[in-house]
Amino acid sequence: MSAVTGEEAEPLAAPTSPLKDFWKRFSRNRGAVVGLGVMVFVIIIAALAPVLYPESPWRMVQRPFLAPFQVPGFYLGTDTLGRDVASGLVHGARVSLIVGLISTLVALAIGVPLGAVAGYFGGLVDDAAMRFTEFFQTIPSFALAIVLVAIFQPSLTSIVVAIAVVSWPPVARLVRAEVMSLKRREFVEAARLAGLSNRTILVRQVLPNAMSPIIVMASLMVATAILLESSLAFLGLGDPNIMSWGYMIGASRTVIRTAWWLSFFPGVAILITVLALNLIGEGLSDALNPKLARS
């Protein structure tokens, strides 16, 4: 047998920047770009809250029940006690974002390692971890969150912890499934043959390849966490010292027929933020899983 002489016929593909490539795929989804724009706007507003409204949102600044656009400077009106609704919205954005972000990070910190270990080692470890996860999944998550916040006294920390505790099980399940399919790939076997330790293989070889679905899920979890925080605050289980969107709606529900703007504007704020996060999540999913993307 004689071989084809010369170098391989196929030339090297031109190197493409992965970041540029990612943005190209992400921006193909128009909704995602809009969502990203809205999210950037919300973040800027939240960051500039002390500049835009230096005074505490709890301070009574005008007479109560001021309708929107009645008095210059109070374009969104005032609430039952004469507090500025616009100021509440801007400061509430900070709380929503902080709660959404931190509780998601905490949930990832619990769910990712647990799911990864369960998926990678399998057997008894997997059984133990998954039964533990199911223990949390069998309890309705909102009920559990209420109980946790009620036990630990409502505060920013207890709310974040409660939301994290009820939202990590799906993360663990997702990571476990991803790891289980990845650990059978040949590059993992090659790494085992190369004498890499289980920890190195899991952290360096397997998990980076499971990042895409985790990122997508995390973006949606931030949205869910914001909703959860609002629901808790609506029920009066918010941190009493912090203005939040949920608290604003909850506090004004008794006057919803006479002062619609008190629950309407925070409601719209929640709707837009959560929608934006969902759009971003969908765009990320398209951009990170090119195979699943709708052409």
Added chain:
Amino acid sequence: MALLSLKNLCVSLPKGADRTFAVEGVSFDLCAGEVLCVVGESGSGKSMAANALMGLLPRDVAVTAGTAMFAEEDILALPETAKQRLRGARIAMIFQEPMTALNPLMRIGEQIEEAFDAHGVHEGRHEKVLSLIHEVGLPDPAQIARAYPFQLSGGQRQRAMIAMALALEPEVLIADEPTTALDVTTQAQILALIGKLRRERGMAVLFITHDFGVVAEVADRVIVMRHGKVVEAGNAQTVLSAPEHPYTKRLLEAVPSDVVPDAKAAEQGDALLLVEGLRKTFATGGGLFREKRVVNAVDDVSFSIGRGEILGLVGESGSGKSTVGRAVVRLLEPDGGTVALGGQELTTLSPQLLRQARRRVQMVFQDPYASLNPRIKVAGAIAQGPIAMGTPKKDAYAQAGQLLETVGLDRGAADRYPHEFSGGQRQRIGIARALAMRPELIIADEAVSALDVSIQAQILNLLRKLRDEFGLSLLFITHDLRVAAQLCDRVAVMQKGKLVEVGPVQDVFLRPQHAYTKGLLAAVPGARWRDAAVAA
């Protein structure tokens, strides 16, 4: 008078693809009762040409020019409804993977009946289905008609696909790599079946394949395609024995020949790897109400590999050959038996000692896409093993650069990610990664099966070169007997978990003892095994 006459077919690819046209200016005539083979390597556009004829092109891919005259109509210009009437009834198609081409939730009989349904044939459907199933050589038609696809073997499924394609007695059958996913003995049966149907029904067959052995077996005429263009067309005999175009010549030269070379005699008494009584059983199912199903994947297998020797482990899919390879390095824990590498027993080592010992045995995997971590640069992939073994990072990376040159790649490849490389180049990287550990034995599990024939030839040459340079031993696991004949010193044949024959390559290929080996060798398409000394 040609039945189907294709003129100047052009199929455009979407923007950003590696070329503008998938198929460019392809013309051919297909006559009744003729088998026309379209041969080419992956990406040559051969399947696209067939899909264009059937109107099955993916989105973003469109026919931009050309005519296909069939029964005095240009089928490329027909409206979709007219194409639907044509598809299945007068032009039928069978696909590569019979498992995915059949609906898993429908009984075989119903799926065949669907073809009649779609074209408004209602009378005597059931009898027709049964006679079709009988015609494609499936046993017990009534039972097969009631079976679901998962209850059939790969070859039986492909026969069912063929029965479906034949339902309305088409004049043209397009077969897109119909035997690529099948074992060699099953492939021989399917090829014989297609040949028989062609003769009996006077059907024209457009046969798409990458395998020149299959071409030699079935083709009347051949078209060789490359980069979407036809480079050579002519009688099968002429093209195969006296190719004109340099590309065809190169392709044919790269095909592993059926002349068995005289292997160098292995030095006796110097076994590097000694496997004795290896066993591995897989148990599936099992529970309160179900009995466990136990499969003896590897059943009492013993063999040895000398230093610098290449042992080929051949067998059909499911014979347990890959399980042997994985059990030797304990990627799977064997259930019994011993594996000794240069006197060191591997099966009883503790995890820590095993990690040290594994440095001496490395693997090269089948799938060049799954075997490299897409998130790790090539240099990192090669250097990870030595670094884990304590080599300083800088030295490991310098060594990785050298190894890339050893396997015939540029040093610059080190800073790139795997997705920037072609299949053959990735396989070279996989070999470099194995070499980085300075192993004594490399287990190559179907290492060239996923590659085009010209790339395959290069990788085989590289393996041979490495054996000579580093005195490496090789356990070469393959289903491809032609490749095994060319590369291996000794060959071991596996069937259903058992080793049925082991011996020097010439003995096994030219004077097979076991009936299974004989059958296997006879089934290889287009091969008449000859001794190198005699053939010369």
